[in-house]
Amino acid sequence: MAVLSKIRQRSFLVIAIVGLALFAFIIGALIENGGFGQTSRNAGTINGVDVPFEDFRIKVDAAQKSQQGMSLMQATNGVWEQEVKRVLLEGQYEKLGLRIGNDQLINVIKEDPQFAQNPQFQNAAGKFDKGKFNEFIASIKNTSPERWQQWLEYEKQLSAFATEQMYNTMLKSGFYTTQADGKFNYELENNKVTFDVVSVPYSTIDDKKVELTDAEITAYMKKDEKKYKADETREIEFVMIEDKPSAQDEKEVKDKVMGLLNPVADDPKTPEVDESKVGFTNAPNVVDFVNANSDIKYDSTYIAKKDLPVEHAEALFNTAPGQVYGPYMFGNYYCISKSLGKKSAVNVKASHILISYKGAARSQATRTKEEAQAKANQLLAQVTANPSSFPMVAFTNSDDSSKQQGGDLGYFSKGQMTKNFENFVFGNPVGKIGLVETEFGYHIINVTDKQDGIRLATIAQKIAPSEATSDAVFTQATKFEMAANEKAFDVAAKELKLTVAPVAKLGALDENIQGVGSQREIVRWAFGAKEGDVKRFNIPAGHVVARLKKINEAGLLPIEDAKMAFGAKLRNEKKAELIKAKMTGATLEAVSKATGSPIKEAKDIVATNPYIQTIGAESKVVGTAFSLKPGVVSQAIDGNSGVFKIRVKSSAKAPAVAEYKDIITRLNGQSRGSVQGRVYNVLKDDADIKDNRAQFN
Known part of the structure; x- marks a missing residue:
């Protein structure tokens, strides 16, 4: 009762606390959901359809992982275009009532080689069996929830693909050229x-x-x-101050490499020989010497002349075994190399004609193995009798994409081709033409060239800015940043003998700045700064000091x-x-x-x-x-x-003709071939698109 009494006495305080808690909860919800000017929870909205940011982010991550070297913004832009296309086309499907039924989906699956050519889904005649496939899917559903979800996602992708193909077919069928159109175009071309x-x-x-x-x-x-x-843009002016090696830095690296060439004089009072002082020229263990003194570890690979540094290729390749070439520059490295001898045929060049058959690896051919072998023997006789015909025979007969290059595979080394193929090209002289069977089918092979290689032990020391040089560059960049905050940007640059780069115009989703490269951080800063703001940025090549020169709001073109x-x-x-x-x-x-x-x-x-x-x-x-x-x-x-x-x-007037079949065929091909892109561009131009990507990147 005493507690209740105290609560009654302090009821106003309790009400206030509860009220504050509710207010905080509401404010928190507003902030979380983008209230009071906070960023949207969506990456964008397309004709009223939201693209949730979390779903968008997952797709961007997947896109980046699927393609090595793709930047975040490249992935973001690619996924956004996919989302725009998806929403716009789905809107059209809805209006037209387009749907993919189970039978249509099965037809799509039957066309996919990974299902159609899988013995698990084939009947006794080697044809795709719908019943077997459905049994397999049912077993996944009943035994593996994870695989079942994966299949549902894949089925969704197949359905989207099939629907788009159906839509595109409808578009193409709506475009045709009449006799009158053919006549009109004939006259345009010939009157x-x-x-x-x-x-x-x-x-x-x-x-x-x-x-x-x-x-x-x-x-x-x-x-x-x-x-x-x-769209909204920003204009910046900037100075790039490179953190690069000074002349003294280069000299120190050069002196260090030169010092490794020859023996270091031993102390006459010490009878023992210090092997670390023997020098590269006479080192008893070249590999250990390289690994102890080089920024790039020893590589035992034999290198063809074409793969050596261009300016030094001839001299390096002709260096006698045991002799040292250098010093020489290669990129940012100062190098000396010792020849450890040559080896013949480290690289070979060959052309081939692949005749595949049903059941061979990656094959989409329908011919039998016997038919493939017969055709391969026939083509072998043809190119053996006339080797100069090899490129054309490959172009017209090969089942490999290299047929576009006349069967030419370029140069390759051991370990890059399947075993039987490799054994033939490395085991036969240039000019030899023969037939080899691999898991991919029958190959008519022409060995066209071989390259010898040299093994080099190379000491490479990178020429990099010293700590003193980097400190001096940092001091200069900081000094300029301070000066640019106090006086005109160009005046401050002139006083410090720095060059102002041409004004860069940036969009909200840009990441590359001419002269600087990929610098998303600078773009983000530009879209959050005020006109006249100055900031220094550390970049891999040194420092950028930038000034926001102008803000261009969205509207008409400047x-x-x-x-x-x-x-x-x-x-x-x-x-x-x-x-x-x-x-x-x-x-x-x-x-x-x-x-x-x-x-x-x-x-x-x-x-x-x-x-x-x-x-x-x-x-x-x-x-x-x-x-x-x-x-x-x-x-x-x-x-x-x-x-x-x-x-x-x-x-x-052009002479009269009876028909315009060729012109009609050509015009049909032109109109139908571009209809998908033209229709999509119209849909995109007419769409109401709100793009919020810049808020998240």
């Missing part, structure tokens, strides 16, 4: 026109006479704001960018009006006299190749020519390179 032309180039008017105002540029962009929409994009077009429009005022006269001769431009002849021009000799491609001019009657002078035409007036001299 000819000859005309006289007077042209006044835009270049005859000085740009200063038609300068553009910011208002004119902005007004032009507002006519099509979506086309000239610009004026300077707009001038680059279409400024010439607007200036030419102004120039055209000035030129037209000069093009007076009812005849082409009068126009020529008024402008000082000669009359030229454009002879036998076709619409599909509107190139006028000495002038260039002018489709509007040529199009006008096909619409004019002979002898009539055209109105002024604003072309690509200037303003034109023309007069048709003659025209010739």
